[in-house]
Amino acid sequence: MVMTPEVLTLSETPWLFSGVMLVKIAVAFVVTLLIVAYATYAERKTIGRMQTRMGPNMTGPKGLLQPIADGVKLFFKEDIIPAQSHWFAFILAPMMILAPAFIAISVIPFGGDLQFTYDGTLYAVPMQITDLNIGVLFIVAMAALGVYGIVLGGLASNSKYALLGGIRSTAQMVSYELAVGLSIVAIFMLSETLSMRGIVAAQQLPLWGLESVSFIPNWYIFCQPLAFVLFVVGSMAEINRTPFDLPEAETELVSGFCTEYSAMKYALFFMAEYANMITVSAVATTLFLGGWGGPFYGWINFLIKVFAFMFFFIWIRATFPRLRYDQLMYLGWKIMLPLALVNIVITGIAILLW
Amino acid sequence: MLDIYLPILVVMGIAFAFAIGSVILSRLIGVKKPSAVKLAPYECGMPLIGTAQERFSVKFYIIAMLFILFDIEAVFLYPWAVMFKRLGIFGFVEMGVFIIILLVGFIYVWKKGALEWE
Numbered sequence: 001m002v003m004t005p006e007v008l009t010l011s012e013t014p015w016l017f018s019g020v021m022l023v024k025i026a027v028a029f030v031v032t033l034l035i036v037a038y039a040t041y042a043e044r045k046t047i048g049r050m051q052t053r054m055g056p057n058m059t060g061p062k063g064l065l066q067p068i069a070d071g072v073k074l075f076f077k078e079d080i081i082p083a084q085s086h087w088f089a090f091i092l093a094p095m096m097i098l099a100p101a102f103i104a105i106s107v108i109p110f111g112g113d114l115q116f117t118y119d120g121t122l123y124a125v126p127m128q129i130t131d132l133n134i135g136v137l138f139i140v141a142m143a144a145l146g147v148y149g150i151v152l153g154g155l156a157s158n159s160k161y162a163l164l165g166g167i168r169s170t171a172q173m174v175s176y177e178l179a180v181g182l183s184i185v186a187i188f189m190l191s192e193t194l195s196m197r198g199i200v201a202a203q204q205l206p207l208w209g210l211e212s213v214s215f216i217p218n219w220y221i222f223c224q225p226l227a228f229v230l231f232v233v234g235s236m237a238e239i240n241r242t243p244f245d246l247p248e249a250e251t252e253l254v255s256g257f258c259t260e261y262s263a264m265k266y267a268l269f270f271m272a273e274y275a276n277m278i279t280v281s282a283v284a285t286t287l288f289l290g291g292w293g294g295p296f297y298g299w300i301n302f303l304i305k306v307f308a309f310m311f312f313f314i315w316i317r318a319t320f321p322r323l324r325y326d327q328l329m330y331l332g333w334k335i336m337l338p339l340a341l342v343n344i345v346i347t348g349i350a351i352l353l354w
Numbered sequence: 355m356l357d358i359y360l361p362i363l364v365v366m367g368i369a370f371a372f373a374i375g376s377v378i379l380s381r382l383i384g385v386k387k388p389s390a391v392k393l394a395p396y397e398c399g400m401p402l403i404g405t406a407q408e409r410f411s412v413k414f415y416i417i418a419m420l421f422i423l424f425d426i427e428a429v430f431l432y433p434w435a436v437m438f439k440r441l442g443i444f445g446f447v448e449m450g451v452f453i454i455i456l457l458v459g460f461i462y463v464w465k466k467g468a469l470e471w472e
Contacts, residue, residue, distance in 0.1 A: 009357055010357045017357070021361050025364055025365055025368065029368060075376075075379065075380050075383060075384070077380070078384050078386060078387065079377075079381045079384045079386075080388070081393075082393050082394065083390070083393040083394065084405075094377070095373040095377070099369040099370050099373055102365065102368075102369040102372070103362065103365050103366050103369055105365075106361060106362050129361045129362075130358050130360075130362055132359075133358075137432060138362075157395065158405070159396055159397070160408075161397075162395075163410070164410075167414050170414070170418075171413075171414050171417045171418070174417065174418065175417060177421075178421060178425060178428060181425065182427075182428050182431065185428070185432065186435070188435035188436050188438075189435045189439070192436055192437075192438070192439055192440075194432065259396055260395060260396060263381075263384050264377050264379070264384075267380075268373055268376065268377070326470075329469065329471050330469070333420075344431070344453075345453075352442070
C-alpha cells in the first residue's frame with residue numbers, strides 16, 4: 001500500500017510540529033557551530049600548508065582541539081569596555097552581527113524530504129527549518145542587517161581606528177550588496193520563484209530543457225555564468241574576506257571596527273564572519289549549483305558543495321593580496337553594478353526570444 | 355502563515371539568547387583588572403590626541419545615498435523578475451524604461467566624479 005505523505009501543520013498536529021521544528025533547529029544550529037569552529041581550523045591549516053608551514057598541530061591530535069582551546073581561552077579573557085565608549089551600543093554591536101548570520105541559515109534547504117511514520121500516518125518533513133516563499137529576499141535582508149553591527153561597533157568604540165574601519169566597511173558592504181542583489185535577479189527570471197526550495201526544484205530538470213544532454217543537470221551556473229562570477233566576487237566583498245578585507249586591514253587600521261573588542265565579544269565578530277561564509281557558500285550552492293542535487297544522498301551533496309566553496313574562499317585568501325580602497329570602489333560601482341544590469345537585460349532578451 | 359514564520363521567530367530567539375548568554379558568561383568568569391590606561395581607546399600606545407567623534411569624508415555620504423537609490427531599484431526588480439515570463443514583452447519594456455531612467459542618473463553621478471576616490 002502506497003501512502004501519500006502528510007505535511008505537518010501547526011493547527012492539526014501542534015506537538016509533533018513543534019517537536020520536529022525544534023529538532024531541525026537544534027541540528028542546524030549545532031552543525032553550523034561545529035562548521036564555524038572547524039572552519040577556523042581548516043583555514044589556518046590550509047593556509048599554513050599553502051605557505052609551507054605546519055599550521056596548528058600541538059593541541060590534540062594534529063591540532064584538532066585548537067578551535068575548542070581558542071574558544072575556552074576567549075571565554076576567560078578580560079572583557080574590556082573602553083571608558084569613553086557608548087557601552088550599550090558597544091555591547092549590542094557583536095550581537096547585532098552574529099544573530100542575523102545565524103538567522104539567515106533558517107531558510108536554507110539542506111536536502112530533500114525526510115519521511116517518517118508516527119501514529120500510523122506517514123509524514124514528509126523537508127530538510128529545511130522553514131520554506132519561506134521569499135527565502136532569497138530574507139537572506140539578502142539578513143545580510144543587510146549585519147551592516148548595523150559593524151556601524152554600531154565602529155561608532156560606539158570611540159576609537160579612531162574603529163571609526164575608520166566601521167565606515168569603510170559599511171561603504172564596502174552596501175556597495176557590493178547592490179552588485180550581489182542585482183546579479184541574482186537573473187536567477188529569479190528563470191526560476192519564477194523566490195523560495196529556496198523552488199529554485200532547487202527548478203534546477204533538477206535537464207539542461208535548457210534539452211533531452212539530448214539530459215546527463216547535465218540544469219544548474220544555473222551553466223545558464224548564468226556571469227551572474228555566478230558576480231555573486232561569488234560580490235559575496236566575498238560583502239563578508240569581508242581577503243582580497244576585500246579592507247575593514248580589517250591590519251597594516252593600516254590595526255583591526256578595523258573590532259579594534260576595541262576583547263574576550264567573547266571579539267569571538268562573536270569572529271564567529272559571525274565564518275557563519276556568514278557558510279551562509280554565502282550555502283546560498284551560492286542553492287542558487288547556482290543545484291542545492292542538494294547530485295550523485296550522493298541529499299544533504300551529503302549539499303555539504304560537499306558548501307565545503308568546496310569554503311575551501312575556494314580560503315584558497316583565494318592565500319593567493320591574492322588586498323585591494324586598495326579606490327580599486328575596491330571602482331570594481332564595485334563601475335564594473336560589477338553595470339555588468340549585473342547588463343546581465344539582467346541579456347537574460348530578459350534571451351527569455352523573450354527562446 | 356504561522357507555520358512558516360514561527361520557526362524563524364524561534365531561531366531568532368535562540369540566536370540572540372546564544373549571543374547574549376555567551377557575552378554575559380564571559381563577563382562573569384573573565385578576569386577583571388581594569389585600569390585607566392587599559393580602558394583608554396587604542397592608539398598605538400601614544401597618548402590620546404583629540405576625540406574620535408570627528409568629521410569624515412563626504413564620499414561615504416554620497417555612497418550611502420547612491421546605495422539607497424539602487425537598493426530600491428533592486429527591490430523593485432525582485433517581484434518583476436519573478437513575474438517576468440508572465441508579463442512578457444510589456445514587462446520587459448516597462449522595466450527597461452525604469453532602468454534607463456536610473457542609468458541616466460548613474461552616468462551623471464559617474465561623470466560628476468562622485469565615484470572617484472583619489
